[in-house]
Amino acid sequence: MAGLTLRNVHKSFGKVKVIHGIDMEVENGEFIVIVGPSGCGKSTLLRMIAGLENVSDGDVLIDNLKVNDKEPMDRNIAMVFQNYALYPHMSVFNNMAYGLKIAGLPKSEIAERVRQGAMMLELDGLLDRKPRELSGGQRQRVAMGRAIVRQPAVFLFDEPLSNLDAKLRIQMRLEIKSLQQRLGTTSLFVTHDQIEAMTLADRMVVMNEGVAEQIGSPLDVFQKPETIFAAEFIGSPAMNIIKAISDGQSVKLENGTILKSLTQFNGEIWAGLRPEDLIPDKKGKIIMQIKMVEPIGASTILHGTLKNSDTQIVSMVQGLFNPRDRQPEMSFSISPEAIHLFNRDTGKRIDN
Amino acid sequence: MSGMVEKRGISYWLTHVGLTSGVLVLFFPLWLAFVASTVTNQEVIHPPMPLWPGDQFLENYSRALIEGDSGQTSASVARMLFNTTVVATGIAVGKIVISFTSAFAIVFFRFPARNIFFWLIFLTLMLPVEVRILPTYEVVASFGLLNTYSGLIFPLIASATATFLFRQFFMTVPDEIVEAARIDGAKPMRFFIDILIPISRTNIAALFIIMFIYGWNQFLWPLLMTTDPSMNTVIMGVEQMIGGQDDVTPWPVVMAASIMAMLPPIIVVISMQKLFIRGLTDREK
Amino acid sequence: MEKRVYFKGWFLPALLIVPQLAITAIFFFYPAGTAIWWSLFNPDPFGLSTKFVGFANFDFLFSDPYYKESFYTTAIFSVLVTFFSMGLALFLAVLADRLIKGAGIYQTLLIWPYAVAPAIAGILWLFLFDTRTGLISWYLGLLGYDWNHLLNHNEAMGLVVAVSTWSRVSYNFLFFLAGLQAIPSTIIEAAAIDGARFWKRFWTIVFPLLSPMTFFLVVMNVVYAFFDTFGIIHTITKGGPGQSTTILVYKVYSDGFVGLDLGSSAAQSVILLIIVGILTILQFKFVEKKVHY
Numbered sequence: 001m002a003g004l005t006l007r008n009v010h011k012s013f014g015k016v017k018v019i020h021g022i023d024m025e026v027e028n029g030e031f032i033v034i035v036g037p038s039g040c041g042k043s044t045l046l047r048m049i050a051g052l053e054n055v056s057d058g059d060v061l062i063d064n065l066k067v068n069d070k071e072p073m074d075r076n077i078a079m080v081f082q083n084y085a086l087y088p089h090m091s092v093f094n095n096m097a098y099g100l101k102i103a104g105l106p107k108s109e110i111a112e113r114v115r116q117g118a119m120m121l122e123l124d125g126l127l128d129r130k131p132r133e134l135s136g137g138q139r140q141r142v143a144m145g146r147a148i149v150r151q152p153a154v155f156l157f158d159e160p161l162s163n164l165d166a167k168l169r170i171q172m173r174l175e176i177k178s179l180q181q182r183l184g185t186t187s188l189f190v191t192h193d194q195i196e197a198m199t200l201a202d203r204m205v206v207m208n209e210g211v212a213e214q215i216g217s218p219l220d221v222f223q224k225p226e227t228i229f230a231a232e233f234i235g236s237p238a239m240n241i242i243k244a245i246s247d248g249q250s251v252k253l254e255n256g257t258i259l260k261s262l263t264q265f266n267g268e269i270w271a272g273l274r275p276e277d278l279i280p281d282k283k284g285k286i287i288m289q290i291k292m293v294e295p296i297g298a299s300t301i302l303h304g305t306l307k308n309s310d311t312q313i314v315s316m317v318q319g320l321f322n323p324r325d326r327q328p329e330m331s332f333s334i335s336p337e338a339i340h341l342f343n344r345d346t347g348k349r350i351d352n
Numbered sequence: 353m354s355g356m357v358e359k360r361g362i363s364y365w366l367t368h369v370g371l372t373s374g375v376l377v378l379f380f381p382l383w384l385a386f387v388a389s390t391v392t393n394q395e396v397i398h399p400p401m402p403l404w405p406g407d408q409f410l411e412n413y414s415r416a417l418i419e420g421d422s423g424q425t426s427a428s429v430a431r432m433l434f435n436t437t438v439v440a441t442g443i444a445v446g447k448i449v450i451s452f453t454s455a456f457a458i459v460f461f462r463f464p465a466r467n468i469f470f471w472l473i474f475l476t477l478m479l480p481v482e483v484r485i486l487p488t489y490e491v492v493a494s495f496g497l498l499n500t501y502s503g504l505i506f507p508l509i510a511s512a513t514a515t516f517l518f519r520q521f522f523m524t525v526p527d528e529i530v531e532a533a534r535i536d537g538a539k540p541m542r543f544f545i546d547i548l549i550p551i552s553r554t555n556i557a558a559l560f561i562i563m564f565i566y567g568w569n570q571f572l573w574p575l576l577m578t579t580d581p582s583m584n585t586v587i588m589g590v591e592q593m594i595g596g597q598d599d600v601t602p603w604p605v606v607m608a609a610s611i612m613a614m615l616p617p618i619i620v621v622i623s624m625q626k627l628f629i630r631g632l633t634d635r636e637k
Numbered sequence: 638m639e640k641r642v643y644f645k646g647w648f649l650p651a652l653l654i655v656p657q658l659a660i661t662a663i664f665f666f667y668p669a670g671t672a673i674w675w676s677l678f679n680p681d682p683f684g685l686s687t688k689f690v691g692f693a694n695f696d697f698l699f700s701d702p703y704y705k706e707s708f709y710t711t712a713i714f715s716v717l718v719t720f721f722s723m724g725l726a727l728f729l730a731v732l733a734d735r736l737i738k739g740a741g742i743y744q745t746l747l748i749w750p751y752a753v754a755p756a757i758a759g760i761l762w763l764f765l766f767d768t769r770t771g772l773i774s775w776y777l778g779l780l781g782y783d784w785n786h787l788l789n790h791n792e793a794m795g796l797v798v799a800v801s802t803w804s805r806v807s808y809n810f811l812f813f814l815a816g817l818q819a820i821p822s823t824i825i826e827a828a829a830i831d832g833a834r835f836w837k838r839f840w841t842i843v844f845p846l847l848s849p850m851t852f853f854l855v856v857m858n859v860v861y862a863f864f865d866t867f868g869i870i871h872t873i874t875k876g877g878p879g880q881s882t883t884i885l886v887y888k889v890y891s892d893g894f895v896g897l898d899l900g901s902s903a904a905q906s907v908i909l910l911i912i913v914g915i916l917t918i919l920q921f922k923f924v925e926k927k928v929h930y
Contacts, residue, residue: 052531052642073537085528089550098546099536146532363835368739370732374725375746378803381761384772388764399775454657457650462643469654475917476665480864482886483909486893486902487668487675510664515657527642540644569754571868576894587754591872594760603764610757617752622745629748632808633815 003028003063003186004049004154010057011044011210018044020210021058029184031177035197036207036233042190043158045207049188050156051075063153073099078147079156083163084139086131086146092118093127096145117149120179137168144176148183155180157189161196173199194234198222206230228270228347231340237275237301237314239340244271246350251339255309257285262336265350272340275301278315284333288313293326302330389413389607396603412608420593420609429609432586435501436568437616439585442505443567444560447514452556455518456544460530470519476512481573489576499580508570514559521555522548558631561624565617586613669910675903694904703880704888704905711884714798715862721802723854726809731839733810734817744814751807755865758804759872766796786874790881793874797882800873801866808861809854816850817843856920863912885909 004026011019019041026032034042047053049060051072059066067075086095093114100110118124121141131139140160147155157176161169177200180187191197197204198218206213206221206229214226218234225231231239243254246269251261253271276299278286287307294301300321306313307329315332341350384403388396391406420428457463458470481488488507497503525548533543549556574585584592590609594601621628644650679690698704729747733740750758765773766786774784786792820843828838844851864886870876876883876891883891886909893902 050531050535052534071537072531072535077535079532079535081528081532083526083528085526085532087529087532087547087551089547089553098533098538102537102542146536367732367735371729371736371743371747374729374732374806375743378747378750378806381758381765381803384765385761397770399770399772401770401772450657450660453653457653460643461646461650463647463650466650469658472666473657473661474921476661480860480913482864482867482889483906483913484665484668484672485890486899486906487671488664490671491663491668506660507664510660512661530642534642540646540649543644565752569752569756569868571754571756571871572890575871587756587868590760591756591868594763594872603770606760607764610760614753614757617754618749621749621752625745625748629811629815633812 003030004188005061005064006045006049006058007061008058009045009048009055009060011041011048011053012056018210019048019056022205022212024205024212024215026186026188028186031180031187031189031200031202033189033191033197033201033204034207035191035194035204038192040207041210042192042205042207046079046156046158046188046190049154050077050079073102076153077156078150078152078154079158080143080147080160082159084131084143084160086139086142088131091128091130092123092134092142092145095131095142096149099146099150113149113151114145117145120148120182121145136164137172140164140172144179148179153186155185155187157187159191160189161191162193169196176200194236198234206233208233224349225272225340226349228272228342231272231342231349235274237316240273240275240313241342242271242273242306242311242313243344244269244341246341251341253286253306254311255306257287257306259285259334259339260336261339261341263341263350265341268344269350270342270344270347272342273313273334274338274340275314275316277334277338278317278332279334280317281331281333284331286313286332286334288315288330288332290326290328290330293321295320295322385607385610388603389611391604393600393602393604397600408604412604413612416605416608416612420589427581427584427589429586429589429612431582432584432589433612433616435504435583436585436587436613438501439504439570439574440564440567442501443508443570444563446505446509447511447563448556448559450509451512451514452518452549452552455515455522456548458515459519459522460540460543473512473515476510481507485572485576492577499578499583501583503577504570504574504583504585505567508567508573514563517559518552518555521552525551554627554630557624558627561620561628562631564620568617672903672906672910675899676907679900690900694900695908698901698904698908703883706880707883707885707888710794710880710882711863714794714801714866714882714884715859717794717798718801718805718862718866719855719858721798722805723809723851723858725802726806727813729806730810730813730817731843733814740814744811747810748807750804751811753804754868755801755804756868756872758800759869762796762800762803763873786878788878790878793878793882797866797870797873800869801862804869805858805861809858812850812854813847816847820846853920856916860913860916863909885912 004024006022006024009019009022010017022045024032034045036042044053048055049062051067051070055068060068062075062077087098090098096114096117097110100113105113114127118127121144123138123141123145126134126138126142131142134142140163143160160176161172164172173196176189189196189200201218203215203217204221205215208229214221214230216224216226221230221234225234225239228241232241245252246261246263246265246267248264248266249261251259251263251269251271253259259271273286288302288304289307290302290304292303294303299316299318302315302317302321304313305311342348343350384401387402387405389412390409391402392408395402395406416429418428418430420432454469454473458466492498492503492507495503497506529547530543533547538546569587570585571587571591575588575591578584578588581589586609590606590613593606593609676694677689677691678687679694729743733743733747736743753761763771765771766784768774768785768787771784777784784792786796824842824846825838828842833841863884866884867886867890870882870884870887874882876887885905889902889905889909892898892905896902
């Protein structure tokens with residue numbers, strides 16, 4: 001059974017089209033992450049599902065019921081906002097209970113639901129506090145508590161972690177994941193952070209300029225990016241994308257380097273090489289002129305250009321690499337399976 | 353820019369000297385008014401008047417409170433203080449109510465001609481009653497509101513200042529709070545009562561102080577409006593106690609009345625200083 | 638600037654906005670319209686007959702030496718009041734801002750005159766300068782100076798300017814102090830590290846940073862001098878001696894309610910309306926600038 005269905009959903013503001021037709025089926029209990037750069041339409045999509053924006057064209061179905069014309073409160077959803085949007089004058093208890101009070105639930109049930117939600121989120125001792133007396137992480141929990149007590153069919157998260165500091169963000173990420181698994185509620189989570197996307201998602205939607213570039217499990221997207229955009233957006237440091245020509249057996253990079261490949265495709269392409277797939281190899285054919293060395297702990301990132309060209313290239317090698325030991329040139333090899341090929345005109349993946 | 357670099361030495365003391373002189377200049381007329389309100393008229397009209405309070409405090413203040421200027425032109429100060437309290441409260445409450453609701457409509461709704469309404473209201477932003485005084489007088493007279501509290505209050509609440517300030521404040525309410533309320537199922541009036549009014553409390557209080565003082569200190573309008581002494585407000589009433597060129601002004605009583613006329617707004621300003629300053633200086637944000 | 642989120646419907650917002658619109662229409666637009674209408678007529682004071690005279694009331698005003706003099710008086714008066722009240726307030730605010738401790742106490746001691754009605758301020762000072770019994774005029778007499786603001790034009794103007802300044806300093810002080818305290822101390826420290834002395838820092842850094850607020854205050858003080866000083870002038874000089882302290886708004890009052898010349902008074906109201914309109918636009922430009930950053 002589908003928890004949420006999008007059918008050819010469009011959105012325009014006046015003449016400006018921001019979402020160009022998105023189709024998706026979300027299974028009950030699935031955790032979907034919508035990821036993309038700012039301005040790609042991911043928040044607009046979420047807000048359309050919430051009922052905070054009108055759907056210009058297409059249908060939104062929640063629990064197989066068309067909700068296009070329903071008010072947010074009638075859609076059986078709950079939402080967690082980036083800035084939490086807690087009511088500043090209400091106690092934690094009242095913040096969590098407000099929607100239930102409006103819905104006219106009996107007092108005893110409200111109290112019970114809030115108590116359970118608060119226990120789950122370890123907010124028990126804080127129910128009488130005002131939002132301003134809470135830390136960032138606690139506010140975040142109250143915002144989630146407000147969503148949980150509604151017991152909705154779908155949770156909507158709009159970049160809920162981006163106002164937290166790095167350490168707390170990782171902790172809350174884990175908490176959201178385990179909470180969602182315990183409750184089994186269908187969830188949509190919007191973020192621009194690819195690591196959040198990778199770690200949280202059952203499936204992720206990579207969005208760019210109002211289009212879903214790829215919908216798939218994190219590993220799928222990482223291992224088989226459908227488009228150049230998905231390839232560059234997921235993975236850190238980003239995949240190297242280099243102009244190349246394929247002759248059906250090998251790939252010739254723009255600086256003349258020839259790499260063995262598995263494709264039968266003939267013609268102009270983009271070759272995608274992940275930095276971590278470049279293996280230091282004295283006999284390797286890819287020769288990089290090193291410009292900068294960034295040690296990041298367990299591994300080291302090397303920035304430079306392909307020999308005999310201006311093409312920027314980045315590689316990541318395991319282990320510590322003393323910047324003072326850097327050589328002017330290093331050579332790398334790459335296994336044929338690790339080369340991603342994309343159509344030069346459409347940017348679409350060319351399968352081997 | 354606090355935390356100046358020069359903290360001690362001569363310039364530090366000069367700073368205090370400068371400020372203290374400013375304070376003394378401001379206080380000087382107030383002190384003499386107070387002294388005059390505690391002595392006999394004889395002591396005042398034969399200069400130089402004393403510089404230290406006398407023993408007539410109770411005498412002068414009770415005379416002003418109960419008799420006014422002994423039945424010449426104005427009512428008792430007690431009556432006038434009551435009138436002024438009614439008028440100032442009415443103006444402050446009236447302004448806040450109509451401007452809070454209209455700012456709510458303008459900011460949180462989209463309806464036809466919304467911008468025209470906003471501009472119509474905004475046009476009145478700085479236009480004081482003094483400018484349109486005669487025609488306004490005619491309007492109020494034609495409604496039969498001369499010598500009434502309504503006549504004293506309503507023309508003075510037709511100003512956009514408060515509407516504009518509330519509009520500015522509402523603009524700073526995060527969109528997400530409104531959205532959260534919508535998701536929680538709050539209809540507009542529910543949002544208005546449960547959320548907007550509570551989060552505007554300090555703004556409402558600050559504006560109340562400013563509008564109360566504005567209403568309390570009105571002079572020209574009540575001067576024209578009230579021919580019946582029992583409807584006098586205290587500011588105009590005190591002014592009328594002052595005799596013309598040839599009359600003898602009962603200065604001690606007038607000064608006692610003046611002090612009583614200015615004390616309520618001064619107490620309000622001083623005791624609610626923080627709110628008042630915030631309300632005042634928020635205007636330009 | 639618009640909100641992204643809003644409620645739907647038109648009936649409720651219409652209901653919410655009606656009270657303000659009604660009050661504005663009845664007590665603002667209708668009287669203002671009437672003033673414009675009357676300004677084109679020459680009604681007699683008893684309303685028995687009116688004669689359409691076109692712009693004759695305005696023509697008459699602009700050729701009336703008394704009206705021109707009133708314009709001139711208003712200009713002098715508002716420039717002096719604005720200059721002195723802002724200058725003094727800025728001076729006090731800069732001093733208070735230098736203090737780390739005690740600025741709050743001075744603030745309390747300096748703001749109370751804001752709460753004193755202009756008419757009451759007029760009475761307090763009139764008492765000191767009363768030609769027969771006033772303490773200051775008596776001491777001036779001892780020094781051989783015969784103070785009489787009821788006869789001497791300059792003394793009358795000086796007195797109303799002084800009282801208006803006294804009554805306005807608090808307002809300007811509060812704004813300047815708030816403005817000064819809003820300047821990040823890092824900027825001042827940077828200038829101090831660059832070697833700028835206090836007054837150098839003030840004129841090259843602090844004052845320019847305050848300039849938007851200064852502009853705002855100039856407009857507000859001009860409006861104050863134009864209108865809010867009515868009570869001061871009425872209690873102290875009643876526009877005299879002669880016409881020497883009759884500012885425009887006082888003339889509207891004295892021609893309309895005392896002289897009962899409705900047509901002329903209405904025409905004067907219209908001129909004031911235009912002046913206020915211009916000031917409002919100036920002010921709005923400032924507000925918009927601040928709103929949009």
